[in-house]
Amino acid sequence: MTTQGSPARGNNLDPWYHHYADRTSGLAASEVRALFAVASRPEVVSLAGGMPYVSALPPELVTAAMERAMTDHGPTALQYGSGQGSPALREQILEVMALEGISGSVDDVVVTTGSQHALELVAKLFLDPGDVVIAEGPSYVTALVVFRSFQAEVAHVAMDDLGMIPQSLRETIARLREQGRRLKFLYTIPSFQNPAGVTLSWERRMEILEIARENDILVVEDNPYGLLYFDAPPPQAMRSVDDEGVIYLGTFSKTLAPGLRVGWALAPHAIREKLVLANEAAVLSPSSFTQTVISQYLAVADWKAQIDTFRGVYRERRDAMLAALGERLPGLEWTVPTGGFYVWLTLPENLDSKAMLPRAVKELVAYTPGTAFYGDGGGRNKMRLSFCYPSPEFIREGIRRLANVIDGELELLGEFSQTGPLQVRRERGVMTPPANIG
Amino acid sequence: MTTQGSPARGNNLDPWYHHYADRTSGLAASEVRALFAVASRPEVVSLAGGMPYVSALPPELVTAAMERAMTDHGPTALQYGSGQGSPALREQILEVMALEGISGSVDDVVVTTGSQHALELVAKLFLDPGDVVIAEGPSYVTALVVFRSFQAEVAHVAMDDLGMIPQSLRETIARLREQGRRLKFLYTIPSFQNPAGVTLSWERRMEILEIARENDILVVEDNPYGLLYFDAPPPQAMRSVDDEGVIYLGTFSKTLAPGLRVGWALAPHAIREKLVLANEAAVLSPSSFTQTVISQYLAVADWKAQIDTFRGVYRERRDAMLAALGERLPGLEWTVPTGGFYVWLTLPENLDSKAMLPRAVKELVAYTPGTAFYGDGGGRNKMRLSFCYPSPEFIREGIRRLANVIDGELELLGEFSQTGPLQVRRERGVMTPPANIG
The missing domain is CATH 3.90.1150.10 (Aspartate Aminotransferase, domain 1)
Known part of the structure; x- marks a missing residue:
């Protein structure tokens, strides 16, 4: 990786091959x-x-929100915004999360460029080379890509039809601890898991939080699908009962539209501060334009319907x-x-x-x-x-x-x-x- | 940074203090x-x-573009898109860059969440801890923040009213090489520099490119202001004469609106491939919605006026x-x-x-x-x-x-x-x- 020892430019299909991190x-x-x-x-x-x-x-719902965004908030929608996201939208995000039992402070919400970017920022904040992330096996493809891109490894925990198996989590932690590995967080999609489609039961949610607490492991709860239940709602979010040990990730990609690229993290306060700094470094501020459109949509449309x-x-x-x-x-x-x-x-x-x-x-x-x-x-x-x-x-x-x-x-x-x-x-x-x- | 040795949670203002990267x-x-x-x-x-x-x-220009985006391209604008960005917009970006003498292939353009995110992705691709980025002194604040966030150091090169001084660049490179430092790239804002306001002369652009070639150093040319000249256009972009040694960064933030968060990188082919992968990991795809709005704006509005x-x-x-x-x-x-x-x-x-x-x-x-x-x-x-x-x-x-x-x-x-x-x-x-x- 030194420039000194690199071959002359043009000797290789990629002349910058030896420059990459x-x-x-x-x-x-x-x-x-x-x-x-x-x-x-x-x-x-x-x-x-x-x-x-x-x-x-219905496209007219989006068009109406766009028109209101430009008419009532044009200069704000077109301008740079806060690195944490629009205060108005963050308030509305609290209402969305309340549907899954979560109460939080508007100060602890960070709006991101889809929840994917929240995941990238969390990984950037926590993962050193050689660190381990614990995740369900199987787990979300692009989460695995993100963790690898920060040179972390993933340890999978077995699932059954009730989601991640607590005993398998205990054994995985014990084995990794024995090996002296650094465990940074547990990444989980408890509701309608991607790709397994299963949902973590309430009892297991509680048990897994308890295991995480005992072992000083942060939980990253990724919940893009929780509101898309077919019969009864899934159990409440893990974040609903633990505000110090869980980073919760949400998104409008599945309940509204992914093309807007608006998601969020709700994080313990000290982590939230670092997330905002990382967000500012990465994109200065998330799009004011799409945030304003969503804020207007939530204000005017019957979004629950x-x-x-x-x-x-x-x-x-x-x-x-x-x-x-x-x-x-x-x-x-x-x-x-x-x-x-x-x-x-x-x-x-x-x-x-x-x-x-x-x-x-x-x-x-x-x-x-x-x-x-x-x-x-x-x-x-x-x-x-x-x-x-x-x-x-x-x-x-x-x-x-x-x-x-x-x-x-x-x-x-x-x-x-x-x-x-x-x-x-x-x-x-x-x-x-x-x-x-x- | 190990979890093993960390204090019990709650003993500290930030219980996760010992978990950060x-x-x-x-x-x-x-x-x-x-x-x-x-x-x-x-x-x-x-x-x-x-x-x-x-x-x-004029807000009506944006509103018209938004309405066309929804009417003619609604399902595309609301959906996930390519990690490289919309092909239609990338074609139009070629027209924008042509104004500064740049000819490139639509295949080598990567649309990003503002050019800030292009900078973050370039840093993620190239910077290992301890690497050095060469930059003008002074240089853009949030570029420095990004480089530091990947544990790189910045070596500043002196400027005068004609921009970066080539001799100072030569001396800086020689000193760093002598110290055995790994130089990853030269970050420069040649036109109407932030914060110095000066513009790199054409002769110096050529000389600096030559120095970079001789020393096997990649150039990252950040050009948010090039089209905002007051009398005569600035010298053509450095990328206009070097397509293998320059990553060029552009943005719609200053010529249209920053709230849309759309910028781009034009990169040598092999680097472009990695940029797309890094972009996908970070955000899956840049906002289809704002890309479609900009594409419609460029198609219909008199954007040069x-x-x-x-x-x-x-x-x-x-x-x-x-x-x-x-x-x-x-x-x-x-x-x-x-x-x-x-x-x-x-x-x-x-x-x-x-x-x-x-x-x-x-x-x-x-x-x-x-x-x-x-x-x-x-x-x-x-x-x-x-x-x-x-x-x-x-x-x-x-x-x-x-x-x-x-x-x-x-x-x-x-x-x-x-x-x-x-x-x-x-x-x-x-x-x-x-x-x-x-």
Whole structure:
């Protein structure tokens, strides 16, 4: 990494190759990213992406908010703002969080460029090279990318249908402590987890907070989907009962529109101060324009009714996916989400979802291979199926195509002749985590 | 930094104190930041901030662009987009850059959340702890904050009225090489520099590029103000003659509106690929919404005429400031900007602009102390005066108040009785840099 020892410029495909920071070695294109190009072809049914169905948002609601933003707040909306975000919007964010049992101070909210940027800022504040982040296995792809980009490693904790398993968390912490590793925080998506689709029970939320407290581990609670429940609300946020040990991340990307790039963090006070400084260094201030549009939207539109609309859209798509899976792939196992965007499907042990993907794309269906959601190559025979974006009809067609691909793979492997048709095994199954680091 | 050795939670004002990454030690509130609170009081004439005068932008131009964005591109504008930015906007950005002599490929443009975020991403890609960034002395506050936040040090190079002095750059490089330091890049604002207000001559641009090539040093050319010239355009961008050795940063913050938070980097191809990955990790994709609004604005509005309008506004304010300085502070020295937002004022040697600031605020005028623009405490008797935001009348009043404050300080120090009135010294003066690091 010294400039002194670097080859002459132009001797290499990238003349700046020897100038990059060490941390860039962890910066690689995610498997999901490569899929975006494929999935954008109109003939492919993509069950791969996590794009919300923004067409369920009446455009006139956004247009009205934009017009009010410009008419009533034009010079503010066009100008630089506070590095912490607009005070008016932060007040409204408190109302949104109250729906999940959270009470906090407007002083402790930091508006960010999507909750993704809150995650990046938290990682920048906490992660030194070699540090460890504990996360569910599987976990959100781009969280793993962020942690790696700051040279941290991820230790996965096993989940079952009730979410992260407390005993597995205890064992993971004990093992890492024994190895002398520095544990920086526990990253969790307790409600309608990405990619597993499961929800952490209330009892486990309490138990996991207790484990975190005992072990002096900060909890980063990422909750993009909590308001998108299909029947009953999920248990209240972990932050609702712990304001000193939890950084809570929220976003308008799923309840309004991701194109606005507005999310937030609610953090313990001292951490919040550092988050604001990091936010200012990174972007000076989040967009006043999109903050003002959202603030006007929340002030004028019936935003709770709009969230109900989204719930209905996603519930119908979830139902379509579960029905199609039951019909087309009765021998397999999958999670049954009660909200959010995703189903987690387990293939027979001897199938490799990543190796199978090119065949699936040839059959005009795409999904995200399970390995994308692990920091260590786990998830080989798993896949994430998204029901958020395609219509129910496309979902049914996508699952039909997927079933053909899987059947074809199994035939190739001679499975059917040896074992007969697969049986439904849909009892609560532990999602075995891969071997953890260390 | 280990969790093992940390004190029990609650024993400290910040229970997470021992969890932060090493890099947070470089993350402190900038002096400019503390001023924002002060400067926002209406009775204070603030010559401190760098806010563009967005009221010179007719709001109906933005409203029309917004409406077209929603009507013609609603679902795209509300959705996640490419991590590299919208292809349509990237094409238009090529047209904007062509005005400064730059030809590039749409493939090598990366749209970012303001050019500030491009700077953050470049720093994240290149800076390991202990690396050195070379920059003009003085240089842009929040660039220094970003470099420090990745644990890099800044080595300043002296400037005069023609910008960075090539010989000083050569000497700085030689000294740092001798010390075995890793030089990662040269950060420069060649046109209407922030805070010095000076512009790098064409001959020096060529010479500095040559020095960078000889020494295998990447150039980061930050150009927020280049189109805001008052008489003749500044020399063409350094990127116009070097597409392999320069990362060019541009922004719509000064030619349109900072509240949209849209800027860009034009980078050598291999670096561009990494910038996109870093951008995706940080924010998934820049705001589709604000990108679409800008794309529509550029497609429909007479954006070049609007830049002319901004030029006229800032020219009038620059003139007001220079006239007031000539009238009220004839004994001092200042730079004469031919574009941009800033004048750099030198106080008598024995005055300390930071120490004087509370008195200035009491007299209802604010500025930015010179030390904010150095990584090492330099600039003690300097200050940045911004003419971008206040009206000409307020600028005149602000300079009147500032002159009173300075006169008062000098009287306190007994200067007048000892040396008589100060003489105008406005020949080209070298801005002596402080002792460089190492």
